[in-house]
Structures are given as C-alpha cells and as structure tokens.
Amino acid sequence: MxxxxxxxxxxxxxxxxxxxxxxxxxxxxxxxxxxxxxxxxxxxxxxxxxxxxxxxxxxxxxxxxxxxxxxxxxxxxxxxxxxxxxxxxxxxxxxxxxxxxxxxxxxxxxxxxxxxxxxxxxTTQQSLSLSATHGVNSEVERLQHRLLGAGFSPRLAAELLETLPAELGGAEQNGEAGEAWLKRQLAARLPTLDDEAALLDAGGVFALIGPTGIGKTTTTAKLAARYVMRHGGADVALVTTDSYRVGAHEQLRIYARLLGVEVHALEADAPLGDLLDRLAAKRLVIVDTVGMSQRDQRLVGQVAMLGDSTQGDSARPIRRLLLLNAASHGDTLDEVVDTYQRASLAAGAPLYGAILTKVDEAPRLGAVLDIAIRHGLRLHYVSHGQQVPEDLRLAEREPLIEQALAAGGESCFVAESGGLHRSPTGRRLQSLSRGLLGQGRALAAALATLRREVTGFGMLEQAWPLLGYPLEQQRRRLPELLDPTLWRDMDSKEPPQAMLWARSTTVSGADWPMPALCLNAEGRALALPWLAHLQPAGEAERLHWAESQLGMRWQLLPNCPTAAAREYLERGIAVWLAIVQGNSRVIAAGERYTLAALAAHAEPRAQVDCRYRGHDTRLAVSRLAVTRIDGESLNAWFGTLSDADSGRQMAQRYWLAPRHDDRESALIESMVAQLIHDDLPLLTRRAWQRLDETGQQRVDPELRLLVAAGLAAVASRLDQEHAPWAMDVRAQLLGLLGGRRSRSPSVLLEALMHLFTARDAFVQVGGHGIGDEARR
Structure with a gap:
C-alpha cells in the first residue's frame, strides 16, 4: 500500500x-x-x-x-x-x-x-488555540483575534467560535461573511431594552445601584429628564440615600430644580418603604443610592434596604438597575455583577437590568458587553458624558457591537490569539457551570432565530411540552393547535404560498399517511403540517379548502388530479403541478408512450442547483408537449438529478402540468420544491419513532404526528436554506451533537430533538428565558 x-x-x-x-x-x-x-x-x-x-x-x-x-x-x-x-x-x-x-x-x-x-x-473549546499553534491562517484565528482585541473574554470567544459554520471555516474567506456572522452571534446574545416608551409610560420605582464614583447621581438626573420630556415633571420624584458623599444631596437638588421635579433625602439607615408609601401618587420614582464597593461587607445589607414599599397587596416593587463602568477591567466587572446579583437576589428579586456609564472613557467595550452577555443582564441605557440629558442614549445592540469591534490597535493586556488554555483542575466545576450557561445562551439564540424566521415554529414549541402532559390534557389542548383560523392569522413575514400534498396511502413502515405541508414563496417548508384525517374528504374539496381558507396559490400534487379536481382547478386561480411515475402513459405525435420512453425526446429548458437529501445536486429539466389519454393537453416535464461534484446520476423524475408558457420559471421552481421534499415522509417517520423513545407513557397519536411532521419540516428547511440565519442555527444545532457531524436533514432532525430536550431541562431550572415563548 x-x-x-x-x-x-x-x-x-x-x-x-x-x-x-x-x-x-x-x-x-x-x-x-x-x-x-x-x-x-x-x-x-x-x-x-x-x-x-x-x-x-x-x-x-x-x-x-x-x-x-x-x-x-x-x-x-x-x-x-x-x-x-x-x-x-x-x-x-x-x-x-x-x-x-x-x-x-x-x-x-x-x-x-x-x-x-x-x-x-x-471537538473541544480549547481547539481555538490550534490555529496559532499550527500556524494555520484560518477564519477561526482571525475572528478569535478580533474578539480578544475588542476586549471580549477568551471564554466567550470559545463559546462563539466553537459553533462557527463549516462554510466559514476555511482560510480562503475574505472576512466579510465571517464578520457578519460574528456580529449576528453577539447581537443574538446581547439583551437590550426593546421598548423604552413602554418602560417610561409604565413608570415605577427604580433604584440605581453600583460601586462608588460610577455616575449614579448624574445618571439619575438623565433618566428623570427623559421621562420629563415625555410626560412632564409633576409625577416624578427623586430620592437620594447617599449620606456619605459630601454634596451628594445638594447635587441632586440642583438637578431636580432644573427639571422641576421633587427631591427627597433619606437619612442613613432610615427605611425606604415608608418614604415610598408617601410617594405612591408619583408615577416615577428614581432612587440614587449610596455607592459601595463590591467587596464591602455591608453591601448585602444596603441592597436589602431597597425593599418594596409597605402597602401590602398594592406594594410597588423596586427595580434595581446596576450601573457598570465601561472603562473597568473585565475581572472587576465580573466581580461587581456577581456580587450585586447575589445581593439583589437576597433582597427578593434579581437585577432588573443595567446601564453602561463612562462609555466615552472606555478604549474597548468588549469587556462590559461580554459581562452583559454571560450574565444575561439586560442593557437599558448608555451614558457617554456629563451633559444632562444629552449624554444618555438607549442601548442598541448593533451600534454597541459595531463600536466594540471597531476598537483598533494592539494592547499589552490582550492575550495572544490562540492563548486559550485549559483551566486548572481546581476551577473545572466553575468552568463547567459557565459552559452550561454558554450552552443556554446558544440554545436561546437558536430558538429565538427559529421563532423569527420559520413560520409555525412557535406552534411546534407549544406542542412539544404537551407530549409530557396527561392524555386528557393533550386531547383538550390539541384542538387549539389545529385551528386553521389561528394559523391563517399568524403574523409572519413568509406567508404560505404552496401546499405540498402527500399520497393518501400510509407511509412505508407506519400506519398513518403523511400530512400535507405548507411552503413559502421560495419553496421552503414551513412548520405547518395538516393532518390527513382533518382535511376535507374529496380531492376537489381539499384543493378548494387550501385555496379559499389558506390562500394557497400553488397546488403540488402527488399524482395526476382526478377529473373533478381538474375541473375545479380550471375554474380556480391556483396553478397545479403533479409528480407522476415514469410508466404513466400519454400521447405524443399521435402515439401512446410511457413518459420514461419520451425523456430522450424532450427539449432541455433549464439546469438548477439544489440540495437533495443532504447532497449538493443539479437538476436538468426538459419539456415535451403531450396529451392525456382523455384528450387534455398538458406539458410533460422531465428532471434528471445528478451529483454536483461527480456528475453521477441520482434520480429521474416526471411531472405533468398545464401549458403555462408564461409561468415556466415558477413551474420549474415548484418542481424543485416538490423534489427536495420527497424525503419528508421518511424524516417524519424517524421523528415519530424517536418520540416513542423519549420515555413518554401515552401520547395522543394526532399530537405525536403533528410534532413529528413539524420537526421534519424544520429539519428539511434548515438543510435547504442558504440564508445567514440558517447557517448560524445549523452550526449551533450541530454543536449540540458534539463531534464532527455532516449537515443533512436526518442529522439536523436529531439536533432539533436535542434542542427541545435541552430546552426542557433549562426551563426546569429557569435558564435565561429559553422557555419564555413556550410558556406564553
């Protein structure tokens, strides 16, 4: 050898x-x-x-x-x-x-x-050091250098880059795709305030807490000014508890006088609840607290004093906003957040969020954004100067990330690229817990993207937990998920355009027929399966239902329509396409032939690249005018599928469709859509079988099939989709499986089931909002 x-x-x-x-x-x-x-x-x-x-x-x-x-x-x-x-x-x-x-x-x-x-x-997080050790000029090394140079921690860099899509891992990348991917990952993980208007309109009691000299008093005035500009100052009150710093009371009084709002000074150790009771009529109360080091032993007691008001059932909760100095070292910020979060939890509630201060003094924002991401701390505002109220702006993900990554120049405090080493033995448990939190953030990002991009995924999230419910509750909740009116009114940027009909016979190896599935305008599957026994009985009635009730414009049929169905289709506005067998007989040039015998005589029309069962392929499409035995004039379409790399022929397909020369390109796209989804019955059967392995005692068959078909549709969609969001989610899902798994619908199906199982585990322990959407 x-x-x-x-x-x-x-x-x-x-x-x-x-x-x-x-x-x-x-x-x-x-x-x-x-x-x-x-x-x-x-x-x-x-x-x-x-x-x-x-x-x-x-x-x-x-x-x-x-x-x-x-x-x-x-x-x-x-x-x-x-x-x-x-x-x-x-x-x-x-x-x-x-x-x-x-x-x-x-x-x-x-x-x-x-x-x-x-x-x-x-296969480990320590792989990031590989590129520097072996001198490979890879995209991993470049992105790692970008993150570390911007001030992000090696831990977060490892968490992000271990899910770098394979499409971006080569050294030939020009950097733009990798840069865009990196920004998307950071944006998906950085929590920020979504609606400032709702926050200010609702009002409430806010306490600004944090170490000394961080700018709490100035930020108090800036925050009050933003409210005053919207609603006036009559319903605002400022409270200071800082009796240690010389001039603290007077400074806040000056700001209050300029804004036209009330100000109250609380003596040391005086209960805040009594004062809040007297200020119950104020819509907004902002408390400027005494600054205290995170290492001060009195910190827990000081934060505990910021309890709710004492009005019983009508008590107003105090929302604690932690101020973070953007110019501080990452280790200092980590310690500050950890200590103040524990103190806030001891006082009865977690931190409500954070405000970044001294951003104008920070050479790099990576560290403070890293802390917000890893601790799940929602950023509300960014303070970048002393002017009131001009130097306070809303925290926005994209500008903050752009500013962080724009940090240039070398720093002697930034580790060399590739310098990510294994933690000492004594810190393995801490590293493990942080690794789990990192997985939770990745899961949350993947789930949020799927909710946003795949119509019907929210329904799938609602259906999954029902698998563990008692059988009676499953059957009580199932009709809500199957209600067509709810699905039709679903807010989506990709409304269903085509119905992919399945054969009425049972799927091989199963005792149920494949549900029909909705496709979007690009021919990609939506997580909207329609169970066969819930559809109208006749074919013509089903086509009418899909067109009138669901707004379908294309009907992709599993065989040539019946006479009644063709009569309806001629009257309707939907266009149909039927996939048929090669032994189907038609008339060409006055003679009867099988479609397989006519393939060599068809006129080539187009070649289309597509993904077929996990492989990159090319479909060569040709056309021939034929007549059905009953005299109807149609076009016969022939598709030869070949491997994109080797040219090896993989499949031959045949279609019949009306003669719509003006819609040829749309017809070819529909053929591709029908072809690339022909593995959905097998994927659904696999998901059905895997759901039986989850340990559930009794599951309603309709619910089980609904979830199985939805999972199969999402897996197929992820394999087919070329958009950047799908590339990101694929990498995150394949990272769940570990090892080096190739992209394919079956592998992605397995990863999706891991995703839902992991989500269940995190929901049980209250992880990072992963299950918030499902709970709603």
Whole structure:
C-alpha cells in the first residue's frame, strides 16, 4: 500500500479525486499549493491499519529513523462559485527516503497520530488555540483575534467560535461573511431594552445601584429628564440615600430644580418603604443610592434596604438597575455583577437590568458587553458624558457591537490569539457551570432565530411540552393547535404560498399517511403540517379548502388530479403541478408512450442547483408537449438529478402540468420544491419513532404526528436554506451533537430533538428565558 498524490487546479477538484480513488474516509496527510495548482497527499483509512501493524520483534517508533519530509500547511480552498478546469489526476506513490518499510510505517504512525490528536482537539473549546499553534491562517484565528482585541473574554470567544459554520471555516474567506456572522452571534446574545416608551409610560420605582464614583447621581438626573420630556415633571420624584458623599444631596437638588421635579433625602439607615408609601401618587420614582464597593461587607445589607414599599397587596416593587463602568477591567466587572446579583437576589428579586456609564472613557467595550452577555443582564441605557440629558442614549445592540469591534490597535493586556488554555483542575466545576450557561445562551439564540424566521415554529414549541402532559390534557389542548383560523392569522413575514400534498396511502413502515405541508414563496417548508384525517374528504374539496381558507396559490400534487379536481382547478386561480411515475402513459405525435420512453425526446429548458437529501445536486429539466389519454393537453416535464461534484446520476423524475408558457420559471421552481421534499415522509417517520423513545407513557397519536411532521419540516428547511440565519442555527444545532457531524436533514432532525430536550431541562431550572415563548 502507498500514499497517493493528487494534483488539480483547485482544492475542490483535488478532493473529488481523493474521494473517487480512496473513498470518503481517506486520511489527508498533506495539502499544499504547487505550480500546477493544489497537491494533496492521501492514504486510504484501512491501508493505515495494515501499514502500522508492527510484527513481533520489530523496532518501535522511537527506534525507527524518521524520514525527513517537509511539512506543508493547508492552502485556502478555492472559491466554490468559480470552478476551474481540473487537471489530470496523478496517483503515483510518493518516493520516501531509503530504508526499511518499517521506517515509513513509523513515520506514518507518528504523522497520523498527530492528526488524530488534532481532530480530538477540534471537538473541544480549547481547539481555538490550534490555529496559532499550527500556524494555520484560518477564519477561526482571525475572528478569535478580533474578539480578544475588542476586549471580549477568551471564554466567550470559545463559546462563539466553537459553533462557527463549516462554510466559514476555511482560510480562503475574505472576512466579510465571517464578520457578519460574528456580529449576528453577539447581537443574538446581547439583551437590550426593546421598548423604552413602554418602560417610561409604565413608570415605577427604580433604584440605581453600583460601586462608588460610577455616575449614579448624574445618571439619575438623565433618566428623570427623559421621562420629563415625555410626560412632564409633576409625577416624578427623586430620592437620594447617599449620606456619605459630601454634596451628594445638594447635587441632586440642583438637578431636580432644573427639571422641576421633587427631591427627597433619606437619612442613613432610615427605611425606604415608608418614604415610598408617601410617594405612591408619583408615577416615577428614581432612587440614587449610596455607592459601595463590591467587596464591602455591608453591601448585602444596603441592597436589602431597597425593599418594596409597605402597602401590602398594592406594594410597588423596586427595580434595581446596576450601573457598570465601561472603562473597568473585565475581572472587576465580573466581580461587581456577581456580587450585586447575589445581593439583589437576597433582597427578593434579581437585577432588573443595567446601564453602561463612562462609555466615552472606555478604549474597548468588549469587556462590559461580554459581562452583559454571560450574565444575561439586560442593557437599558448608555451614558457617554456629563451633559444632562444629552449624554444618555438607549442601548442598541448593533451600534454597541459595531463600536466594540471597531476598537483598533494592539494592547499589552490582550492575550495572544490562540492563548486559550485549559483551566486548572481546581476551577473545572466553575468552568463547567459557565459552559452550561454558554450552552443556554446558544440554545436561546437558536430558538429565538427559529421563532423569527420559520413560520409555525412557535406552534411546534407549544406542542412539544404537551407530549409530557396527561392524555386528557393533550386531547383538550390539541384542538387549539389545529385551528386553521389561528394559523391563517399568524403574523409572519413568509406567508404560505404552496401546499405540498402527500399520497393518501400510509407511509412505508407506519400506519398513518403523511400530512400535507405548507411552503413559502421560495419553496421552503414551513412548520405547518395538516393532518390527513382533518382535511376535507374529496380531492376537489381539499384543493378548494387550501385555496379559499389558506390562500394557497400553488397546488403540488402527488399524482395526476382526478377529473373533478381538474375541473375545479380550471375554474380556480391556483396553478397545479403533479409528480407522476415514469410508466404513466400519454400521447405524443399521435402515439401512446410511457413518459420514461419520451425523456430522450424532450427539449432541455433549464439546469438548477439544489440540495437533495443532504447532497449538493443539479437538476436538468426538459419539456415535451403531450396529451392525456382523455384528450387534455398538458406539458410533460422531465428532471434528471445528478451529483454536483461527480456528475453521477441520482434520480429521474416526471411531472405533468398545464401549458403555462408564461409561468415556466415558477413551474420549474415548484418542481424543485416538490423534489427536495420527497424525503419528508421518511424524516417524519424517524421523528415519530424517536418520540416513542423519549420515555413518554401515552401520547395522543394526532399530537405525536403533528410534532413529528413539524420537526421534519424544520429539519428539511434548515438543510435547504442558504440564508445567514440558517447557517448560524445549523452550526449551533450541530454543536449540540458534539463531534464532527455532516449537515443533512436526518442529522439536523436529531439536533432539533436535542434542542427541545435541552430546552426542557433549562426551563426546569429557569435558564435565561429559553422557555419564555413556550410558556406564553
């Protein structure tokens, strides 16, 4: 056996040669750029096992001389969108230095051992150091350097970059796609105030807390000014509890006089509740508290004094806003938030949120944003100067992230890229808990994106918890989920446009027929399955129901429509397309033929790239005018599906459709939509079976099928979708499974079930708002 050399114009063509010659499990020994293009040295996986078997009495690895072979780093793979002609493959064995076969075996064992170590490292958070250690100029290294340079912690960098999509991991990236991905990840995890108007209109009691010298008094005035500009000052009262700092009372009185609002000074150790009772008529009360170090032993007692008012059932809760100095070191901020959060919980409620101060003095915002993300602390406002009220603005995700990542220049306090090391043994438990919180943030981000982007995912979230309910409650709640009026009125940016009808027969290996599924305008599946037994009985009635009740404009049929259905379709506005068998007979040129026999005579119309069952494929579409046996004039469409890389034919499909020459492009898109979803019955059956493995005792069959079909639709959607949001969610979901899993609908289905199971676990312990949407 020997190592083989492959040379091609680009990495894609070279890897195609490797797969064709050695299979999918080939081991890549070297990848470098040469004059002819790209050279790859590869070895079949089973060859390695035979080559490295050491006979009895043979010298070990340490005794065998290692041949001197230059090490070559992997060059950036070529751009997929600009393929170049492939060079002829060269599969000649590599010449090695003179010596016994054991010399090469020892060398092979050493090199491949290092490769296995490399693969193991890639599955851990510590893999981020790999790029610097091995000198690979990868996108991981570049993004890691960006995060650390902006002031974000190595821990958050590891959490983010371990879910970097495979599409962005190569060294050939120009940086724009990776930069956009990084900003989306940070924005998805950074909690900010969504509606300032609602906050100010509702009013309430707010206490500004934090260490000394952080700007609480000035921020109190700025916050009051924002309210006064909307509602006037008659319903505002300011309270100061700072009896330690000289001039604190007078400073707040000056601001109050300028704003035209009341001000009250609370003596040391005096109960705040009594004063709040007297101010019950005020819509907004802002309490300027005494500054106190996070290491001061009196902190818990001071925060405990900020209890609710004492009016019994009508008590007004005090919302504690923590002020964070954006110019502080990350470790200091971490300690501040941790200490004040524990003190606030001891007082009866968690921190309500945070306000960033001294942003104008901070060279880097990464640290304070990192703290807000990792602690789940919602940012309300940003203070960036002394002017009242001009220098207080609403905390907005995108501008804050842009400002943080725009920090330039080197810093001697920023770790070198790749310097992320394993925690000492004594800190493993702490690292584990923070890792779990990081997973919770990733889950929350994935769930929020799916709710926003996939119509019907919210319904799926509501249905999933019902699987664990008693059977009677399942059946009581199920009609709400199946109500068509609720689904039709669902607020969505992608309303259903096409109905993907399934065969009326049962799915292979199951005792139920596949539900119908809605598709959006791009032909992507929505999580809106329609159970077969809840649809109207006749085909014409079903088509009318889908068009009139759900607004469907395309009807994708599993076989040629009946005479009654065709009569309805001729009167309606929806366009139909039917996938049929190759042995279906039609009339062409006055003779009866099967569609399979006519395929070679059809006129080529288009070639379309698509994803089919987890593979990149190309569909060649051709057309031929035919007549049905009953005399109806139709177009027969023929689709040949081939592997995009090898050109190997994978499938042949046939369709019949009305002769709509003006809608040809839309018809071809509908053919692709019907083709790429032909694995939905198998995915639904797999989800059905997996739901039986969840340990649920009794589950209503309708509910189980609804959830299974919804999960299958979302898995298919994620595999098909090219949008950046789908790439992000795919990476997050595949990260849940661990290891290196290839993207496919079945793998994504498994990951989705992990997502819901993990969400249930976090909901039980109150994790980061993961289950908020489902609970609502």
């Amino acid at each position: 020997s190592v083989k050399r492959f040379v091609a114009a680009n990495s894609r063509d070279a890897m195609r040669q490797v797969r064709a010659a050695l299979g999918e499990d080939a081991l890549i020994l070297s990848n470098r750029r040469v004059t002819e293009g790209v050279e790859i040295l590869a070895l079949a996986d089973d060859d390695h096992g035979r080559m490295t078997e050491r006979p009895a009495g043979s010298p070990g690895l340490a005794d065998a001389p290692s041949p001197r072979v230059p090490t070559h780093r992997s060059p950036p793979p070529a751009n997929r969108s600009m393929p170049q002609p492939a060079a002829e493959p060269s599969e000649t064995p590599i010449p090695t230095t003179q010596g016994t076969p054991l010399d090469f075996a020892a060398f092979s064992e050493r090199v491949l051992g290092e490769m296995h170590d490399l693969r193991a490292l890639l």
